[in-house]
Each structure stands twice: as C-alpha cells, then as structure tokens.
Amino acid sequence: MANKKVIVTGGNRGIGKGIVLSLLECGYEVLATCRDASNFDFSHENLSVANLDISDDASVEAFRISVEEFEPNILINNAGITKDNLFLRMSEDDWNEVINTNLNGVFKITKLVVKGMLKRRWGRIINISSISGSMGNPGQTNYSASKAGVDAFTRSLAKELGSRNITVNSIAPGFIETDMTEGVLDQEIIDKIPLKRAGKVEDVASLVNFLSSEESNYITGQTLVVDGGLFMK
Amino acid sequence: MSEVLDKVVEIVCNQLTVNKDDVTPDSSFVEDLGADSLDTVELVMAFEEEFGLEIPDDEAENITTIKSAVDWIQNNS
Numbered sequence: 001m002a003n004k005k006v007i008v009t010g011g012n013r014g015i016g017k018g019i020v021l022s023l024l025e026c027g028y029e030v031l032a033t034c035r036d037a038s039n040f041d042f043s044h045e046n047l048s049v050a051n052l053d054i055s056d057d058a059s060v061e062a063f064r065i066s067v068e069e070f071e072p073n074i075l076i077n078n079a080g081i082t083k084d085n086l087f088l089r090m091s092e093d094d095w096n097e098v099i100n101t102n103l104n105g106v107f108k109i110t111k112l113v114v115k116g117m118l119k120r121r122w123g124r125i126i127n128i129s130s131i132s133g134s135m136g137n138p139g140q141t142n143y144s145a146s147k148a149g150v151d152a153f154t155r156s157l158a159k160e161l162g163s164r165n166i167t168v169n170s171i172a173p174g175f176i177e178t179d180m181t182e183g184v185l186d187q188e189i190i191d192k193i194p195l196k197r198a199g200k201v202e203d204v205a206s207l208v209n210f211l212s213s214e215e216s217n218y219i220t221g222q223t224l225v226v227d228g229g230l231f232m233k
Numbered sequence: 234m235s236e237v238l239d240k241v242v243e244i245v246c247n248q249l250t251v252n253k254d255d256v257t258p259d260s261s262f263v264e265d266l267g268a269d270s271l272d273t274v275e276l277v278m279a280f281e282e283e284f285g286l287e288i289p290d291d292e293a294e295n296i297t298t299i300k301s302a303v304d305w306i307q308n309n310s
C-alpha cells in the first residue's frame with residue numbers, strides 16, 4: 001500500500017495507543033515506540049514496536065536504523081510529558097525535562113524522517129501539541145511553552161517542506177481521558193467544556209487518520225483543536 | 234575528472250530539471266540553474282549518496298557551483 005507507513009512515538013498507552021489502533025484498523029503499517037517496548041499490551045500483524053526515549057540522544061541515535069529500514073511516509077510525534085508546578089515552585093530540572101522531551105524530542109525525531117520524505121516527494125508530519133500552548137494554563141509554564149514551540153515549529157517546517165508535497169500540522173487536544181489527566185479532570189473543568197464531557201483518545205485518533213490520508217492534501221501549517229469547544233479564539 | 238563531472242551534471246540536471254546543454258562548470262545552482270534553498274540541500278544529499286561521502290554542513294554551504302562540487306568530491310574521495 002502506498003504512503004501507509006507510520007511511526008507513532010509514545011504508542012503504548014493513552015492518546016498514542018488510540019492513534020496506533022485506529023491507524024491499524026485503516027490498514028496502515030505502524031512502527032510504534034515507547035521507552036520500554038515490552039510495555040505494549042497489544043499486538044497486530046502490521047504493528048512493530050521499538051524502544052525509544054526521545055529525550056536521550058543515544059536512544060534516538062539507535063532508533064535511526066529502525067527508521068531507515070522502515071522508510072516511513074508519516075510521522076506522528078505524540079510522546080510527551082507534564083511536570084506541573086506553580087512557576088515560583090518550578091525547578092529548572094522540571095523546566096528542562098519538559099522542554100527537552102516535548103520540544104527537543106520533536107526536533108530530533110522529525111530530523112530522522114524528513115530526508116526519506118524529501119526523496120519520495122510525499123510526507124505527513126503530525127505533532128500532538130495542546131491547547132495549553134495557546135491558551136495558557138496555571139502550573140504549566142514549562143508544558144505550555146513546549147507546546148507553543150511545537151506549534152511554531154510546525155508552521156515554519158510546513159513552509160520549508162511544502163514545495164516537496166510534505167505537509168506538517170499539529171493537533172491541540174483539550175482534556176482527554178488518559179494517565180496524563182488522571183486526578184486532574186474534575187466537574188469544574190467539565191462544566192467549562194461546551195460539549196460537557198472530557199475527550200476520548202478516539203476523538204484525537206480520528207483527526208490523525210484524516211490528516212494522514214490523501215483527503216487532507218491541501219492542509220498544512222495548521223494547529224487543529226480537538227477540545228469539545230473549551231478554547232475558542 | 235570527467236567521470237565525477239558527468240555524474241555531478243547528471244544529478245544536477247535531474248534535481249533541477251534543467252538541460253545538460255545549459256550547464257557549464259561555472260554554473261551556479263541558485264543563480265544560473267534556478268535552484269531554491271531546499272534544492273541545494275537536496276543536491277548535497279544526492280552527492281553524498283552517489284559518491285558515498287559525508288559532506289559537513291559548513292563545507293556544504295560552499296558547494297554552490299558544478300565546479301565547486303566536483304572539486305570537493307575529488308579532494309575528499
């Protein structure tokens with residue numbers, strides 16, 4: 001199948017797992033990663049898994065070979081972390097760890113795939129950012145800075161690669177039910193969401209499917225929001 | 234000499250969809266052959282692949298003409 005090889009970082013749980021399962025269902029061949037690939041609790045004939053810590057240079061370098069063999073047409077930069085704290089209490093380590101994972105990690109993994117996409121004159125890069133990057137969120141100065149960085153990276157890269165038929169977009173979810181939001185989601189937040197519920201991983205995965213397909217050919221450099229209407233510009 | 238030159242010309246013609254007859258050793262990729270900045274990066278990638286070399290970024294910047302490409306490749310292989 002043409003243009004159907006996808007890498008998904010952080011594919012073992014949460015939003016990443018939702019993305020992997022729905023791509024597999026649509027007939028894509030998927031290479032999914034997380035820090036310890038033995039943590040994948042599902043399998044599929046079109047799924048391969050690899051160890052990758054996007055915040056660790058040696059691990060990224062080791063992953064290069066898997067990328068070269070796999071020849072992906074599509075990259076989903078999904079892996080990400082939070083280290084929330086009020087700014088006054090936020091340590092430099094917590095700042096650096098989040099920037100290094102969420103922003104620098106996207107830079108490094110994208111570097112691994114772009115050459116191949118250039119040669120093949122087709123590509124899709126989809127970055128999972130967050131509405132926190134555009135609306136701000138107390139306790140998340142590090143996280144929102146990293147995600148705003150991802151959105152800005154998306155726009156500049158889209159301009160660089162557009163002439164080669166490579167599109168670059170980001171998806172900014174609101175509150176989605178995963179490990180990341182466990183204990184954070186309460187009624188007060190739900191009340192503020194026009195659709196009156198938290199999002200499911202499938203709500204994000206369906207947009208990833210669309211952006212991965214030929215149907216989205218003319219969309220690039222955008223940040224698409226999936227948040228039940230929580231953040232409206 | 235001419236073998237490297239022929240290969241370089243062929244790669245450049247392919248990448249930039251220009252005619253062999255329009256290319257001279259002094260042709261500049263950007264000024265004479267209509268390359269954009271991404272083309273110049275892709276050209277270097279294609280040279281690296283064809284000749285099995287790795288061209289460091291700071292030296293790649295100086296490879297702007299057919300002749301400079303041929304010279305670099307000959308001096309480094």
Ligand SMILES: NC(=O)c1ccc[n+]([C@@H]2O[C@H](COP(=O)([O-])OP(=O)(O)OC[C@H]3O[C@@H](n4cnc5c(N)ncnc54)[C@H](OP(=O)(O)O)[C@@H]3O)[C@@H](O)[C@H]2O)c1
Nearest residue numbers: 010014015034035053054078079080130175176178179180
């Ligand atoms: N949930 C939400 O409400 C929400 C909202 C907006 C944006 N997002 C974004 O959506 C993405 C996925 O979030 P989620 O809610 O699914 O989070 P999650 O359930 O906590 O899962 C995070 C995933 O990222 C991987 N990961 C974390 N650090 C990594 C590293 N250094 N190297 C490689 N993989 C790493 C994890 O792998 P391990 O198993 O190895 O830890 C895991 O697969 C993140 O970028 C997040 O910022 C989430």
